[in-house]
Amino acid sequence: MPADERHHGGDPVALGLARLEAGDRDGALGHFRDALARTPGDPEALHGMACVARAAGRPDLAIGLAGKAVAVLPAAHFHITLGRALHEQGHLEEARAALSVATLREPRDPRAHAALAGVLEAQGARAEAEASLRRAIALRPRDPTLMLELAQLRTRSGDRMGGIALARQAAALAPDRVESLDALATLLAGAGKAEEAEPVYRDILRLRPTDPAAWANHGAALFGLNRHEAARAALDHAARLAPEVAETQNNLGLVLMALGHLPEAHAALAAARALRPEDSRIAVNAATVLADLSRTGEAEDLCRAVLARADAGADLDAARAQFNLGTLLLARGAMAEGWRCLEARSRLIPVADDRGGDTRDWDGAAVESGAVLLRAEQGLGDTIQFLRYLPQAARRARLELDIPASLHRLVRTMPDPDGTFWPRCRLLPPGAAPPPDIVARCGLMSLPDRLGIGDAPAFSPYLLPTAARTGQARGALRVGLCWAGNPSYRFDRRRSVPPGMLAPLGEVAGVSFVSLQHEGAGEGPPFALERPARGDLLTTARTIAGLDLVITVDTAIAHLAGAMGWPVWLLNRFGGDWRWSACFDLPTPSPWGNRGSRWYPSLHQFRQTRPDPPEHAWVEPVARMRDALARWRDGFR
Template identity: 40%
Template sequence: MAETALGLLAQGKAEQAAALLRPHLAQNPQDGAAWHAFGCVALANGSAQAAVQCVAKALELESQPHFYSTQGQALLALGHAEAARAALHVAIMQSPRDPRPHQLMAEALEALGRFDDAAQALRNAVRLRPLESERHGALAAFLARHGQMAEALVVSRHAVAIAPHSILAQNQHALLLERADKLPEATPFFGAVAQALPDNAVALANYGAALYAKGDFAEARSIGQRSANLQPEAAETQNNVGLSNLALGALPEAMQALEQARKLAPHDARIATNYGTALSDMGHYTQAEALFRQVEAAPNITALERARARFNLATVLLTEGRFKEGWACFEARKNLQTGGAFTTLPAWQGQAQTQPVLLYAEQGLGDCLHFLRYVNAAARRAPVVLVVPQVLCSLVAHIVFEGTYTVQVVARCDADHTHGAVSACSMLSLPHIMGMSTPFAWLPRFKQPLLVPEKKQQGLRIGVCWSGNPTYRFDKRRSIELTVLESLCTLPGITVQALQPEAHKSPFTLTPLPQGDMLQTARLIATLDCVVSVDTAVVHLAGLLGKPTWLLNRFGGDWRWAKASTKIGGQEQVMSLWYPHTHVITQQKPGEGNAPWHEPVRQVTAALCKLVKKGA
């Protein structure tokens, strides 16, 4: 009878098991196994106290090791860790090769704060059943709870290898990877769970979040929307759908999903900041600013959440041309950076000094090139050791800086020592600490001419750059498929030079980019008549060289191409204040894929046609 009841319980039929045991015990009150089974049913139904009483009755009738295991489990559920430990000790003494009381003993010892002993108990369970995935899973979960994440992942990976079709093992390993900030690596495991549970909103939401972290935004949106349809009140799912739309360029849809997430979780600072980002990208700057300020001032949020809100506020202020406050808020980026500080030198606050200050680059190559313009002002106050990425070093070393003091250019890979500097500052902090709140153009002089005189070729020579770093979150919004540029690049009378690798993938003729660093690229750009590029370092490089450049700018693009950083030039053309020969042509409306680029490309094509005719 007890075995039949426990079989029903294993099938999730607790009520049927109870109905079978009640009349049996009424007629057979001396059946210890039946009393134990009734205790198991009570425990499954959440009645731990009743379970303790039933198992105590069973133990009065006969002593079985698994009775003590159940007693220990029920006592644990009641919070009686020491009594549970005593019961489980008896179970282990009577049946030392059964892994179950060892695993339960680990729970009791953990509750008592005896973590080393708990870990040993779990290792004993694994040793007894090395081919049972759940034993490895329990050990992995324990290790993760106690900060031993690296070992936890090793053990969890072994659990998956033992039972590759176990949804439980796959899901646990994925969750541990997520906790270890390795969410992209969790994608196949969450994917397996979602495939096995296609109507489970949580499984789909986890898979969608992993896909987003991996950069597969279209699939992340699809999976996330399926989850949202099943569980529309899940704020985190709506948030992830909104972020996926944001990355793909579907800004109205992003704003709608993030607004819904905000309504569902009105006190979640992270979701509020994401919603503010969507508002800002859509051009609703007043609303975005108010929301960012509200989040920044909110009590009981983390320092990281406060820094995110302040940094996003900075982008709004810089976009609107409120540079003084914008640069001050821009300093919040320092609290968002991972990997620790660049240097341990004390921060330079812009004061005059005769000892060197170390200036270093942050973020992308384009940012480094853009903020080089502030080095002259720094060099009027102190000698400068300028640390830049290796790929920029030879180019920057060719620039003539015009400060009072010297500027020594050093490659970042050679920045282990301070080169005599006594303080340090990020180049991106220079406009703030020196109070420079107005955009200004800068066309640097070079120590040697970049352009070697050569015979002028016939026709117009243009350089093109169609994509940036694919790891950038908004790369799908800023980059263009080469086919979209075909009308531009196949104009009669022009020769097209690729300013990025992978020219061989072009459906039309492109001259490949020679290998070399940014100095080599600068020398190549110097030979061209003009440049057409999306928002990458190439635009900044061409702008610094004073080369006529057309920037193909995404809707809701970077602050430095916004209205406050441009002016209207001849023929109503939008020109950059930072780079006076750079035309800014922005998508007229948001959208996904190629369609939003057709009008900007048409405008550039028309401008190039005029140049070709003028040259002819």
């Protein structure tokens, strides 16, 4: 006699329930049919078959079977099954009635109160749902499942922190229960608490060391913390355990992109696309790595394919595709369409402090009465680049300029040769509310589109433009150096240069270096650096005005020196940002072989020539820069 049959004394209903709990639906169904053959109309057997139908995803069948059981014997647990099946089938009012009967017949059964809570929430009665769920918890206070359901209800009600607190309680009740830990980690990650989510994912991995999903989730959490090497190791392991999971391959591709391993990133994202070809998010990621590999035609086709899908609409992945398409178009000089596509960023990057309220978006038309609020949207470099459009905008409207405080003194150095610009442009004090005469708003990066400017405008220095050069042709040349961007940027590793790789620059005699690096960049290059006083960007601009040359990676320093008209050399990654594409190179090369930029004619690039990892990709452009620096020095002497 089988062990379960001995344990249940041959009772076919008890045997069926045991089989169902073990996940054996077919075995359970056989036992319930046996019970009905012995006793036709047996309500417990009918109820058991209703449970099998629900487990098989057939709530329609479960409703009929549970209804027959209730008609014979109106037991509370029959009503619970009937109510759950009705809920699953979308019959909310009938489900509520059945479950209310269950709570009346057996008020001490927490399952009835918990099931009723689900129906009440579906009907929008969240306060009543929470009360019902709390009654269930009062009956079974150490049940982690009920506590977790309440945590998720609180989160869905908008109380994210309360939900997390309850999820912590659920996890504490069952510290080795993976479901509770996973829910807690998910809530923490969703609340932006990546530092707290990561150790919870690590605990799950400890409990399930051979589970590919546990490795993949931990890898994704590490990636969210910019711990790229550890994330790669975890996702690599997950992909080896389960190579056919598109999400793992997608995340692995993103990590490899961040690490600068572009061909490997492309392979992983191609694998993800093959597994899930209709996934727009994966397609946009694949387009991004194609652009980074300078396979821009393929990237553009892929973005357009995402936008052509019938379900694109207001989808965020479609907005990402449109924004990425904008950068690709700008990089090849299709400016008008590129600026229009770039407007999709408003759907991707929420304005942290939208002080424009409900005012309309400015369309670029002349404003006769009132002012337009112009706001900085992204980094300092973007802001500096697009300040050049202010004079044209001021001809059409009075402007209220909302930009970071660190730029205020610098912006006041913008020239106004005919005295018409500054009377029509005011700086909004930091933290101040916009004045009441604001009638429209606009992002700085939208100005080319709204003003109908289809090309890079003619350049003249527009920040600290009258600064006198104080660098001397005699003695040591003074060269400013910035080797790293903001480390919180996910793909900073590709644009920043490991400072040790700049050692060849220090071999050039007759050059002294001045640090333009922001604080907290860690150890610098292996040669002496003067470190000037720190302050706002006007202070930095005045430091630059005392230099002969600026050498930088793609940060705000490149834009600042360029906007001043100061000589600046840009160390740029392979497949770099759209504004540094060859499309904007000036036609006449410099004595060292590079061409200036139409955005900043004094800026010359030393580009990576191959999509190699960062530890190799910078060797060749730094060597070229070292040789150019020696020629520059000789030209000054």
